[in-house]
Amino acid sequence: MFKRITFILLVGLLAWAYQAAQPPPPNICGSPGGPPVTAPRIRLRDGRFLAYKEHGVPKQVAKYKIIFVHPFFSSRHDPIIATAVSPDVIEDLGVYIVSFDRPGYGESDPDPKRTTKSLALDIEELGDQLELGSKFYVIGYSLGGQVIWKCLRYIPHRLAGAALISPVINYWWPGLPANLSSFAYKKQAPQDQWALRAAHHIPWLTYWWNTQNFFPKHRALSGKVGNTFSRQDWENVRNAKVSGREKHKEHATQQGEAESIFRDMVVGFGSWEFDPMDLQNPFASNEGSVHLWQGDEDKLVPVELQRYIAEKLPWIHYHELPGGGHLLPAADGMSEIILKALLIKE
Template sequence: MSKQALFVPVLLVLLSAWVYSSLRPPPPSLCGSPGGPPVTAPRIVLRDGRHLAYKEHGVPRDAALHKIIFVHGFGSCRHEALIATDTPSEIIDELGVYVASFDKPGYGESDPDPKRTTKSLALDIEELGDRLGLGARFYVAGFSMGGQAIWGCLKYIPHRLAGAVLIAPVVNFWWPGFPTNLSTQAYAQQPLSDQWALRVAHHAPWLNYWWNTQKWFAPSSVFAGSPRLSRQDMELSLKLVAEQQQSYRAEVKQQGEFESICRDMMIGFGKWEFDPMELEDPFPNKEEGRSVHLWQGDEDTLVPISLQRYIVGKLPWIRYHEITGAGHMFPKADGMSESIVRTLLYDR
């Protein structure tokens, strides 16, 4: 065989190897593994052997009147538990509130979960509550992508909940309960780079890591840390920048981007096992005093207000709180976190 005849198949093999290596994300750098980040947080061992790192806030667990598990948002970690860290400590003490926040799988010091689903995360939350001895029922709260995770708790572990609050929960444009014209219109209002990134996360999740890390064209604006901001969010930006300079920011993606923020996108905008708009009231016995709350800013540039309004219109058992002039980060405005906590605990 001539050298020219050998060139084409060799070139194809080399090209295939390059494509494969480019698309394949690097393995995570597990906490506690040789050469990996150190383990500094308390962790529990879950049912499948994974470690889940957590942090405790507020009054001591044994003295608490109210116990809450908080789920952080996209690109965040256990240190950022808004309802605890942004509510004055004297208010937390007055209300007798204990908050347990945790690193979602792959974030911070929690082991990755390659099999993660909305259900598995809800079961992680239930198991954390059991291991910490939070009792038969506890509250759950989540912000942004963490707020989206609360839908899984309402679906899979409602019997364990004393109440729930979704704070600016991220919406999946592909939930089947949305009218096509409404979701299409809201989707078209997103930046073009985000439209493409979300389309990849939903239809071709195996391309998600490559899409958001290649240098040829713009990735997701949220992935790149440059989302479009509302007026209020821009006013809060100095406070946010100061917080993001805290030393723990390095922990968020220390095990790798794929099993943290990429996995979040793949789950959040992928194909769900259920449609939140088909959920039944998890607390039909009103005398038990349990309730579900959803807070949303009407100028949120990341979560379309039109879709959030449609969701709560389909689920009349949700107590909806719409904040005029508020952006996505409204819980960080003065007094907002306190209002959210008080409403969760006492507005029945």
């Protein structure tokens, strides 16, 4: 009798745990009761819609055409590389920038089958449907910067150049030395370490892990980001240079967090189909360039790992900024410097 009761209780506990781990279905834009569709969108190869926003000069007269990839908890409304640069500079250079909502964010349909490859193909298709030509530039910031590695792997033939700004690193990339990766990983707050472990080792538990109230969540999800900012970051916040991102934060996750930020964590920190350390220079004839920008006081992305990547891939133009934090592109004049370094050959 005792064994039967124990078994029933165990089954009940497992059923509860499974139910608690299941995220609610996404509230898809344009569906009955869902958020309205207000942005222009393209229809992708698998029927999903991808929302986008255009900035700068008209693409018909643009000298440079750029696709910008937004970071975690963000959207097409936050292309900091465009908004932080003077409109006069954008016009003088002849720059057209298109930002887009990554799957599940803003007004882009979720992609529950998202992989490291699928988003690179979404970017390629966006370029095709907007008629950006055979080659275009890509710029990604933070977790959006991580996406640029995928573009370098899967669509290098479509790139005129690429910039990674404070790109998030997956600590489980096999090409990273175990001792260095472990050292950098342990520099993160304990709750951040546990949240990333869950995303990597037990991805099906990611939603529950980041919505439960038993122990601290990842700092980026809890809103307690004070100790993740450098002195320069706080200056940018005080000067309201990143206020636009906060303004659109609710819009970014309006379809639900499961298929936006939590899917980001699973794909970004899961097992990749390739190792960025094995990438080859896509511009061997110097017809383009790849730039990686990193602040040495970035408390979210360890500088030690970026230094190793730059050493391992010497064809990347590595720019390390003393005193720079994670909000690097918001610093005075920094986005203009990043843009000109990518576009103008010396």
